[in-house]
Amino acid sequence: MKTRFASVKILGFITILLLIPGLNKGMAFDASGLNTVQQDSIRDGYYLILGAFQNPQNAMRFSQALKHGDAPGASVAFNANRQLYYVYGFFSEDFKSMRENWVKYRQMPNYSDAWVFYRGDKDDPFYKKEGGAILGEGFTGRAESSSGQLKKDQMTGDNPQKSNPGPSNTIRQAEEPAGGGKFFKMIFNAVNATSLKEVQAKINVVDAERNRELGKFDTHTLQFVPDPANRTNRVLVIADVFGYNKQQVELNLDAPSQANDSRIEVKDGVTFVNLDLNRQTKGALMIMYNVYFFNDAAVMRPESMYELNQLLEMMLENEDLVIRIHGHTNSNSAGKIIGLPKDSNRFFQLGDDNPESIGSAKRLSAARAETVKKWLAYNGIDEKRIQVKAWGGKKPVYEKRSENARFNVRVEVEILKD
Numbered sequence: 001m002k003t004r005f006a007s008v009k010i011l012g013f014i015t016i017l018l019l020i021p022g023l024n025k026g027m028a029f030d031a032s033g034l035n036t037v038q039q040d041s042i043r044d045g046y047y048l049i050l051g052a053f054q055n056p057q058n059a060m061r062f063s064q065a066l067k068h069g070d071a072p073g074a075s076v077a078f079n080a081n082r083q084l085y086y087v088y089g090f091f092s093e094d095f096k097s098m099r100e101n102w103v104k105y106r107q108m109p110n111y112s113d114a115w116v117f118y119r120g121d122k123d124d125p126f127y128k129k130e131g132g133a134i135l136g137e138g139f140t141g142r143a144e145s146s147s148g149q150l151k152k153d154q155m156t157g158d159n160p161q162k163s164n165p166g167p168s169n170t171i172r173q174a175e176e177p178a179g180g181g182k183f184f185k186m187i188f189n190a191v192n193a194t195s196l197k198e199v200q201a202k203i204n205v206v207d208a209e210r211n212r213e214l215g216k217f218d219t220h221t222l223q224f225v226p227d228p229a230n231r232t233n234r235v236l237v238i239a240d241v242f243g244y245n246k247q248q249v250e251l252n253l254d255a256p257s258q259a260n261d262s263r264i265e266v267k268d269g270v271t272f273v274n275l276d277l278n279r280q281t282k283g284a285l286m287i288m289y290n291v292y293f294f295n296d297a298a299v300m301r302p303e304s305m306y307e308l309n310q311l312l313e314m315m316l317e318n319e320d321l322v323i324r325i326h327g328h329t330n331s332n333s334a335g336k337i338i339g340l341p342k343d344s345n346r347f348f349q350l351g352d353d354n355p356e357s358i359g360s361a362k363r364l365s366a367a368r369a370e371t372v373k374k375w376l377a378y379n380g381i382d383e384k385r386i387q388v389k390a391w392g393g394k395k396p397v398y399e400k401r402s403e404n405a406r407f408n409v410r411v412e413v414e415i416l417k418d
Helices: 013-019 056-066 097-104 152-155 302-317 361-378
Strands: 028-029 035-037 046-055 075-079 084-094 115-119 126-130 133-136 184-194 201-205 212-218 223-226 232-240 247-252 264-267 268-276 283-287 322-328 335-338 356-359 384-393 410-417
Touching: 028 115, 046 097, 056 075, 056 084, 056 184, 056 268, 097 115, 184 212, 184 232, 212 223, 232 268, 247 268, 264 302, 283 302, 302 361, 322 361, 335 361, 361 410
Parallel strands: 184 268, 322 384
Antiparallel strands: 028 035, 046 084, 046 115, 075 084, 126 133, 184 223, 201 212, 201 232, 232 247, 264 268, 283 410, 322 410, 335 356
């Protein structure tokens, strides 16, 4: 498997700030380790964005890796309008020179998602709006990154004017629970161990004594974890994220530092759980639990986009990756099959032109697996890297009449080569 960066040691907060003067300017750090912004640090011009982060420490770490690798001039700028730290490899006030660098980086496998952010008073020539989509010269039309915010400026054409929005918390905070009770402040900081990009995911916290789920919590936001009220106050923090090896941390919420685990940090009452997630490798079989299809159809529901983007990101990250997509149904009964219109890219919407036929469950599972393959190809993945296998209802996970039978209808991804 190709790796994107050499192993990078996380530097201390103060040391890194000294290395990145642009990030230090206009910021103050409060005692809790959460950052308060006075003003953003983006001046007029074009920025070649190689990563966007919610957590400033992650942005600094990524920038330092780039400095010792593919982008010696890498730096960090804070976009107060988006509440994101942009790591950029190149800055210019000239459109032509920026375009040359953008094309160069987009042709490199590790930076195929590089994009340009522009701020200024004049019209931005880099992107033009057509029918709500933003198209640039050479832009592939790839779907938005699974991080959601990674390409948000690009997708919206945001060109904010210079402003000072005033103080705000740069690490987002979940809504504080109402009704009292004891809660623990935690931040789950999940990062791709290879690319150093932030991983947007749900982290599961479980009562270690009773094996009872306390909740699922977003990464990179200040979360309030309820008191398990068990004998030891021990919990398990479980990161089971599609495309990554499962990772687990055990700690005592009353005394997290006693776990003697380098992944745990405590700063003024906030417990940080830092998770460097490693990609699944050859032989792994991953279930896409959050890819859903309309009834009797090879058309996906819109909520499938999130996990599909995680798969796409994994394929873009490693150009040697070859996968097999397995399609499964809940039974082997024949029935109606609603397919995609010929040559259509309408993967997430049913219409009057969707063809209907009668066929076997195996044929339906094949059509669904093919839909995922076509979506990946539409977003720039070579079809030679994607195989398909249909099972129909031959491999159920649950008994087909059980309350969990719906989980038999699924797509699985097998890694054949990495």
